[in-house]
Every structure is written in C-alpha cells, then in structure tokens.
Amino acid sequence: MSPREIFALRDHLGAELKGRTLSDPRTSVSLTDILSQTVLGGRLRELSGRSVLLKLADQLRSGLAMIELDGIASRMLLCPPDLNPAHLDALMADAGIDAVVTDEPGRWADSGVSLVVTAQLPLEATAPAKTERATEWLMLTSGTSGVPKIVGHTLEALTGAIVAEGPARGPAPVWATFYDIRRYGGLQIFLRAILSGGSMVLSDPHEALGDHVARLKARGVSHISGTPSHWRKLLMSGSATQFAPAYVRLSGEIADQAVLDGLKAAFPNSSVGHAYASTEAGVGFAVNDGLEGFPADYLGNRNGVEMKVVDGSLRIRSTRTAHAYVGRSAAALTDDDGFVDSGDIVELRGDRYYFVGRRGGIINIGGLKVNPEEIEAVINRHPDVRMSRAKSRKSPITGGIVVADVILADGTDQARAKEIRDQILAQCRAQLASHKVPAVIRFVEALDVTPAGKLARTDA
Amino acid sequence: MSVRSKVIEAIRQIAKEQNVTLPELSDDLSLHETGFDSLAFAILVARLEDDTGVDPFTISEDAAFPATVGDFVRAYENVPA
Numbered sequence: 001m002s003p004r005e006i007f008a009l010r011d012h013l014g015a016e017l018k019g020r021t022l023s024d025p026r027t028s029v030s031l032t033d034i035l036s037q038t039v040l041g042g043r044l045r046e047l048s049g050r051s052v053l054l055k056l057a058d059q060l061r062s063g064l065a066m067i068e069l070d071g072i073a074s075r076m077l078l079c080p081p082d083l084n085p086a087h088l089d090a091l092m093a094d095a096g097i098d099a100v101v102t103d104e105p106g107r108w109a110d111s112g113v114s115l116v117v118t119a120q121l122p123l124e125a126t127a128p129a130k131t132e133r134a135t136e137w138l139m140l141t142s143g144t145s146g147v148p149k150i151v152g153h154t155l156e157a158l159t160g161a162i163v164a165e166g167p168a169r170g171p172a173p174v175w176a177t178f179y180d181i182r183r184y185g186g187l188q189i190f191l192r193a194i195l196s197g198g199s200m201v202l203s204d205p206h207e208a209l210g211d212h213v214a215r216l217k218a219r220g221v222s223h224i225s226g227t228p229s230h231w232r233k234l235l236m237s238g239s240a241t242q243f244a245p246a247y248v249r250l251s252g253e254i255a256d257q258a259v260l261d262g263l264k265a266a267f268p269n270s271s272v273g274h275a276y277a278s279t280e281a282g283v284g285f286a287v288n289d290g291l292e293g294f295p296a297d298y299l300g301n302r303n304g305v306e307m308k309v310v311d312g313s314l315r316i317r318s319t320r321t322a323h324a325y326v327g328r329s330a331a332a333l334t335d336d337d338g339f340v341d342s343g344d345i346v347e348l349r350g351d352r353y354y355f356v357g358r359r360g361g362i363i364n365i366g367g368l369k370v371n372p373e374e375i376e377a378v379i380n381r382h383p384d385v386r387m388s389r390a391k392s393r394k395s396p397i398t399g400g401i402v403v404a405d406v407i408l409a410d411g412t413d414q415a416r417a418k419e420i421r422d423q424i425l426a427q428c429r430a431q432l433a434s435h436k437v438p439a440v441i442r443f444v445e446a447l448d449v450t451p452a453g454k455l456a457r458t459d460a
Numbered sequence: 461m462s463v464r465s466k467v468i469e470a471i472r473q474i475a476k477e478q479n480v481t482l483p484e485l486s487d488d489l490s491l492h493e494t495g496f497d498s499l500a501f502a503i504l505v506a507r508l509e510d511d512t513g514v515d516p517f518t519i520s521e522d523a524a525f526p527a528t529v530g531d532f533v534r535a536y537e538n539v540p541a
Contacts, residue, residue, distance in 0.1 A: 366502075395506060396505060396517035397502040398502040403506065422477075429477070439499075440506050440510060
C-alpha cells in the first residue's frame with residue numbers, strides 16, 4: 001500500500017485561478033501567482049523540518065507565511081495578537097520551537113533561537129516549493145486567564161468540514177471575517193478562502209467598523225463570519241446598510257434567536273447560518289434553518305461527526321478534532337473513547353437542543369447554578385435590546401444575585417427606559433426560574449468584547 | 461427624596477414585580493410579615509445600593525439584619541456619610 005498522499009495549502013493554490021487576492025487595509029496580494037513568490041525572503045529551505053513560531057504583527061504576512069510553511073515546516077505555532085508576552089517562553093518550550101518567523105528580527109537577536117527569519121513585503125520571486133510532509137498546526141486556546149493551552153491540528157483535520165461540504169456553487173467566494181486568522185474561527189475562514197478558489201479580506205484591529213464595512217463592500221465580500229458579539233456590534237453601528245453578503249455566518253458564541261433574527265432583518269437576501277466549532281473539538285456542524293440551537297437528530301453519527309451529550313455537555317468525536325494538547329504537562333484532549341468534551345452545556349427542549357452556557361461560566365446564585373447565557377437569551381428577545389450580559393453580584397442576603405447590563409438598540413428613547421426595564425423583567429419572570437431573574441438591570445453604552453470576539457466575562 | 465421614601469418606594473416596586481401584597485408599612489411591622497422572601501430582600505438591598513450608594517449590611521461587620529421595617533429604614537438613614 002502506498003502512503004497516503006499529503007496535501008498542503010500550496011496544493012490548493014495554482015496559477016489557473018485568476019483574480020484571487022488576500023488583502024488588508026494597506027496591501028492586496030495576488031494569490032494567483034503566490035507559489036512563485038516568497039514572504040520569507042527566499043529562506044523557506046532553511047525552515048524545512050523545523051518547529052516554527054509565527055510571531056507577526058499583522059494577519060497578511062501571517063497568512064502568506066502559513067501558505068509557504070505548510071508542508072515544509074515540521075510544525076508551526078500561530079500566535080494571536082493578544083497573546084500575553086509573559087507566556088511566550090513557556091509556550092515556546094512546550095512546542096519545542098527552534099525557529100522564528102518575525103517582523104522584528106532585532107528583538108530575537110539575543111534570544112537563543114538559532115534560526116530567525118524575517119517576513120517581509122513586498123513579496124520576492126522564488127522557485128515554487130514542493131510539499132514534503134504534513135505540517136502540524138499548533139493553535140492557542142482563547143481561555144481567559146493563565147497560560148493558554150497549545151492545541152495540535154493537522155491541515156486534514158482543520159479542513160475536514162470544508163472538504164465535506166464540497167466546492168461552492170457559483171462564482172468563487174470572497175470571504176471575510178471579523179476574527180483574526182490566527183484563531184481557530186478566523187483560520188477556518190482563511191482556509192475556506194484558500195480551498196474554495198476564492199479571495200479573502202482580512203480584518204484590522206485599528207480600523208473603525210464603518211471603514212471596515214466600506215472595505216468589505218468595495219472588495220465585493222460575499223461570505224462573512226463573526227461571533228454573535230461581532231455581529232451585534234455591527235448591527236448597533238448602523239454600518240450594515242448597503243452591505244449585502246450572500247452568506248452570513250456566526251460561530252464562537254451562542255447564536256441566540258434575537259441575533260439570528262436581527263441579521264435576517266438586516267440582510268434579507270442573505271443566508272444566515274450558525275456553526276458550532278471550537279479550537280479543540282474542531283467544526284461540529286452548521287445550522288442553516290434560521291433557528292437557534294440544533295435539531296436533536298444531529299446527535300449520533302452524522303457526516304463522520306459523532307456527538308453525544310453526557311452530564312449535560314456536548315461531546316464530539318471526529319477526524320476534525322485536534323489530536324492532542326502539546327507540552328510537557330499537557331492533559332489528555334479526549335476521553336478514552338476519543339471524544340472531546342466541549343464544555344458547552346446543552347438542554348433538550350422538544351426536538352431541539354439549545355446551548356445554555358459554558359460549564360466554566362456557571363455563576364452561583366444562593367447555591368443554585370445559573371448559566372448567564374440563558375438569561376441573556378431571554379433579555380435579548382426584547383425588541384429594543386441589542387446586547388446584554390448577565391453576571392453575579394454579591395448579596396449580603398443570599399450570597400449572590402443576578403444582575404444584567406443591557407445595551408438598547410440605536411435610537412431608543414431614553415424616556416422609555418423604565419418601561420423597557422419593566423418589560424424585560426416581566427419577560428424574564430415569565431420564562432425563567434425566579435432566582436435567574438435579574439435583580440438589577442443597568443442600561444450601558446458598551447460591553448467589553450475580548451480580542452477573540454467574545455463577550456468579556458472576566459468578572460462572571 | 462428622603463432616604464425613607466426611597467426605601468419605601470423600592471419596597472413597593474419590588475412587591476409589585478414579585479406579586480407580593482404588602483400590608484400597611486408601619487415602622488413596627490416585622491420584615492417577615494411583609495411577605496418578602498430572601499430573594500426579594502436581596503433585590504431590595506441591591507437596588508438601594510445602586511440608588512443610595514450604600515449597602516449597610518455589607519459595610520458593618522457585626523450588622524444584625526433588621527427585624528422590622530423601621531429598623532431596615534434606619535439602617536440606611538444611619539449610614540455615616
């Protein structure tokens with residue numbers, strides 16, 4: 001039996017597809033002839049078989065370096081922009097890093113890393129490289145505190161869901177995402193753009209939302225993805241008008257009915273879908289019927305993804321999950337049967353499962369467990385509410401109570417605040433157990449969103 | 461608005477939300493007789509903290525929880541500025 005053929009990103013890129021680009025606010029790079037160009041100053045050969053840290057300020061050079069390194073390096077560790085520098089040494093040791101691709105070569109001069117390669121634009125001409133091996137992709141979890149975990153993937157696992165869906169019909173898509181492509185959610189979109197024969201428009205953390213959307217429109221973005229928090233921000237900004245993507249995707253947080261309905265109203269001609277994925281569990285499934293949650297018959301074995309619910313949390317086994325946590329004291333990523341525990345708590349109502357929160361995000365209210373997301377979903381159903389966050393607050397009487405911060409939709413008359421508060425409370429009382437009803441509702445102008453695009457819950 | 465009327469108004473508002481029928485709120489009415497459960501009191505204390513800036517039951521280490529409506533109101537009135 002001959003060894004299985006190994007595909008790398010370069011094998012999905014060829015000169016036969018014209019007009020493909022990868023762009024950020026400053027630069028647009030043609031993907032059509034990318035294989036005969038280098039962002040690494042022609043030093044790819046030196047990185048063959050190495051364990052490479054990819055530590056760059058911008059997504060554009062990161063993406064170009066991934067294209068070059070995949071199939072050549074032994075492994076590459078992707079660093080999201082918000083990585084705490086204090087954690088870098090420990091992560092490099094755990095990943096066995098022996099080479100760095102950087103835009104700050106001076107910073108690495110005395111670091112003891114033997115091979116430092118500078119990523120630079122404009123691209124230079126080079127001879128196309130041939131895929132040598134299956135490179136291990138190392139990604140970092142986006143946990144709130146402590147050293148992030150290193151999660152090991154292969155390109156085959158990362159692209160399993162994309163390959164399973166098959167090629168898109170119609171013209172090649174122009175993808176965009178509010179995520180950073182060095183995070184799992186963003187990387188999925190980058191890989192979709194590469195595998196689909198399409199283009200990709202990258203985000204930039206320093207760009208105002210209105211300018212970002214103008215750029216998405218100008219570049220003809222047809223497919224776009226973000227977290228529900230990203231989308232709520234866009235809906236609040238009023239910048240969505242005249243932007244008409246064909247496909248709007250949500251992932252990374254619970255997509256509640258309010259945000260799904262809000263997007264359907266803002267983009268009446270788009271298909272709106274939410275996907276379930278995590279850095280560890282990979283892409284589980286996509287839901288395209290416009291409803292929150294997912295059909296109960298998704299459990300079991302479906303398209304090679306096996307799912308079950310144990311102790312309330314969703315467990316996933318498939319070839320798309322990560323294969324291991326990487327590092328000296330790394331815990332097991334799967335149970336003995338190969339299932340990844342997502343830590344996402346689901347609840348069966350009728351013939352559908354609904355996400356009610358994260359196991360680690362449970363707040364304690366007078367000894368009773370409460371998922372803040374469950375409360376937020378009820379608050380968000382009020383037509384004047386754009387976004388909310390529930391959390392616990394200490395109480396001298398019961399130990400803890402639920403309080404909620406709420407952002408009202410644009411243009412809401414402040415004189416109606418009391419009336420809206422009463423309606424939200426009535427809605428909560430009708431749909432939630434009494435200890436889950438917020439004791440206090442505060443109207444706020446903004447809620448913090450983490451660099452990974454998720455509602456900040458640091459004080460939850 | 462005086463501290464007393466703020467407290468009384470908050471009690472009435474929460475009673476309405478919780479569907480509690482309040483008896484007449486006299487100073488010597490015991491808190492137990494208001495019909496409020498501990499959750500309702502927790503809501504009351506949290507809202508009054510937002511409204512007045514103080515939580516007399518957390519500030520003072522040896523604060524006994526008041527027994528009557530009058531004690532409760534005085535706990536807010538007697539907070540040192």
